[in-house]
Amino acid sequence: MQLNGKVAIVTGAGAGVGRGIARALAEAGAAVLVTDIDLEAARRVAAELEGAGSRALPLRLDVREPAEAEAACAAAVERLGGLDILVANAGSTARAPFLEMSKRFFDDLLALNLGGTFVCCQAAAKVMVARGRGWRIVTISSNSGKFGGRGRAAYSASKAGIIALTQTMAIELAPYGILVNCVCPGPIRTEKTTTERPSEAFTSRMALPRFGEPIEVGRAVVWLASDACSFTTGHTLGVDGGLTVTGIMEG
Numbered sequence: 001m002q003l004n005g006k007v008a009i010v011t012g013a014g015a016g017v018g019r020g021i022a023r024a025l026a027e028a029g030a031a032v033l034v035t036d037i038d039l040e041a042a043r044r045v046a047a048e049l050e051g052a053g054s055r056a057l058p059l060r061l062d063v064r065e066p067a068e069a070e071a072a073c074a075a076a077v078e079r080l081g082g083l084d085i086l087v088a089n090a091g092s093t094a095r096a097p098f099l100e101m102s103k104r105f106f107d108d109l110l111a112l113n114l115g116g117t118f119v120c121c122q123a124a125a126k127v128m129v130a131r132g133r134g135w136r137i138v139t140i141s142s143n144s145g146k147f148g149g150r151g152r153a154a155y156s157a158s159k160a161g162i163i164a165l166t167q168t169m170a171i172e173l174a175p176y177g178i179l180v181n182c183v184c185p186g187p188i189r190t191e192k193t194t195t196e197r198p199s200e201a202f203t204s205r206m207a208l209p210r211f212g213e214p215i216e217v218g219r220a221v222v223w224l225a226s227d228a229c230s231f232t233t234g235h236t237l238g239v240d241g242g243l244t245v246t247g248i249m250e251g
């Protein structure tokens with residue numbers, strides 16, 4: 001699963017899951033454009049990767065802005081020599097009770113999570129198609145894209161939309177040699193995590209009752225972004241400690 005010679009863009013890579021994805025891609029040999037709406041955070045992560053001997057560049061990218069996504073793709077080609085892999089990770093896990101959720105809240109979360117994924121995937125796909133070399137797009141959904149959950153009306157809708165978007169992109173981009181797959185993380189430890197373990201609501205339903213680490217999501221992305229993944233497209237891969245396969249957990 002080597003990515004030597006490949007160029008990757010990761011969105012929302014300044015922290016959390018995106019940071020782990022950027023690290024895993026870099027460890028596999030890819031040059032990484034580390035993008036985030038928070039440029040300082042992107043700079044810190046790019047410096048970490050460079051310090052570990054990888055090729056990485058930071059860039060500010062607000063995934064809701066098509067012009068910024070196009071500029072990021074152009075930067076990957078001009079400054080890193082190509083564009084082979086896009087990981088559309090940036091998103092918010094914001095929650096609110098359904099009965100109290102404002103239309104504004106719903107629209108904003110959909111615009112970031114689903115709209116931002118669309119914007120970045122389309123910008124990258126256009127460049128990949130024009131370059132004629134195919135390759136890989138990986139989207140980041142969530143368990144919440146498969147199931148409902150308290151407070152997650154907007155979040156679940158946005159993440160279910162990402163799964164459906166991934167399936168359709170897989171169909172439309174296959175003729176160009178671009179494979180498109182989705183990762184659904186379970187509870188992952190990030191800089192924002194304040195507890196040692198996920199809450200009982202999660203662990204009681206997990207075969208592996210612990211937080212996943214961002215690098216574990218990253219390693220699944222590396223497989224989907226590599227030559228080793230050659231006949232899988234439109235797929236949704238859970239990296240969730242078994243959260244989505246459990247039923248009755250007593251006895």
Ligand SMILES: NC(=O)c1ccc[n+]([C@@H]2O[C@H](COP(=O)([O-])OP(=O)(O)OC[C@H]3O[C@@H](n4cnc5c(N)ncnc54)[C@H](O)[C@@H]3O)[C@@H](O)[C@H]2O)c1
Binds near residue numbers: 061112186189
């Ligand atoms: N952490 C988890 O347990 C978990 C579980 C399932 C799915 N996910 C998904 O993983 C992704 C990352 O989540 P996280 O927990 O690492 O979040 P996080 O808040 O720790 O990190 C998100 C990063 O995205 C950046 N960002 C926010 N808005 C942006 C924008 N408009 N454009 C570009 N960058 C932006 C932030 O600056 C930040 O660096 C999300 O799509 C989330 O839904 C996370």
